[in-house]
Amino acid sequence: MTSRTTALDAVHRALGATMTDFAGWQMPLRYGSERAEHQAVRTAAGLFDLSHMGEIAVTGAQAGPLLDHALVGKLSALAVGRARYTMICDAEGGILDDLIVYRTAEEEYLVVANAANAQVVLDALTERGTGFDARVRDDRDAYALLAVQGPNAPLILGALTDADLAGLKYYAGLPGTVAGRPALIARTGYTGEDGFELFVAPQDAEPLWQALTEAGAAHGLVPCGLSCRDTLRLEAGMPLYGNELTTATTPFDAGLGRVVKFDKDGDFVGRAPLAAAAERAAQEPPRRLVGLVGAGRRVARAGYPVVDAAGTVIGEVTSGAPSPTLGTPIAMAYVDAAHAEPGTEGVAVDIRGSREPFSVVALPFYRREK
Amino acid sequence: MSNPVELRYSKEHEWLSAVQDGVATVGITAYAADALGDVVYVQLPEVGDTVSAGETCGELESTKSVSDLYSPVTGEVTEVNAAVVEEPALVNSEPFEGGWLFKVRIDGELPGDLLDADGYTAFTQG
Known part of the structure; x- marks a missing residue:
């Protein structure tokens, strides 16, 4: 299988990145020293290409109930413009993937899956959506994803957008423009720092990367690869699918039982085994x-x-x-x-x-x- | 970083300096250091240890992985680089100079499969 390249592939190669195959994608592992990239995110800012992540749109009058049924969270209760960390489990309660779900409109959600699991999540949502007045759409090719992470991220992004970043809370997302290009601007990340993720059209990725690079030059922004992303998330205690999270693990095993919401209408996939897992975790893990x-x-x-x-x-x-x-x-x-x-x-x-x-x-x- | 012509190279990506008074210096190549990423810990043989050509004699820890260190020659270790133990990043910044690893008093002939700089460059591009 040949691996896919992102819209920023030429940029990475021009920067001399060491590339790696990750979940079927050619991704930058590091541009120079991964420890220097790590420190830049902790003390200044880093710019990431995360276009391998898998976007899936769920739309329609019953988009919320569909996700309540398909995922362990209560997404119908999510306010428009907010995001939530959640999981999708199999019928035995094993974790198929961990997800971030953004409610982008009253009847529209954006589900972001790990690259390696995107097809599994898409298939599961499609199958579990049968009977709901809602549609599941593969939007993987519709987006490139850039992230600006680190304490200087608000300064850098603020120079390029009129969006109200100060009013944008952690785990919130709003549509706006960055350097004149439309973007879903989300205050999310996987680094343990403040920062933003920008979902943009693939053809806008390169100009946006350049604009962020220029705006960040005075604020210590450096391009960052997946190697430092891994050490950043590990220091922040964030689990990685395939490592801490697998189909042999329930959310409760991983200490993340809080993402499972039993107080929702209707059944959801994995409810009974997850209830048993919750009891086991509380009594004799x-x-x-x-x-x-x-x-x-x-x-x-x-x-x-x-x-x-x-x-x-x-x-x-x-x-x-x-x-x-x-x-x-x-x-x-x-x-x-x-x-x-x-x-x-x-x-x-x-x-x-x-x-x-x-x-x-x-x-x-x-x-x-x- | 080009491979210095005065060195010899193993297919395990170690370099060996010219032999002086029976002693040669060993390090890892820039190619190997780049592949490892930032080296954070080096475990070297001790002075007096006997090392054997093609066999492991230590390890290099980087952010993403750990790699065995192979000796390109057989002999007795006469000196180890304390500076690189203290500051492993020298392996990345000066692989052919300040990042040298150990010196060895060579026992017998040099192995026949060591490469010259051109041969090693071709090997890494192969």
């Missing part, structure tokens, strides 16, 4: 998602076993990286509940045959000052 901070310098990577003082396997690392902000290795791991309390003694990660001590900590590793 088999394992919990925790943060781990390494005492040494070796990095715990996804798939490495977590062990106790006796060397018994008590869990598994799902994501791990050297944290640019903390300067130490950090990881997320599913760990037996008996060892999941922050401060639990004797926890280690088996790093290629040697036991390296790690501390159990509460997530996230990093929280921005507001």
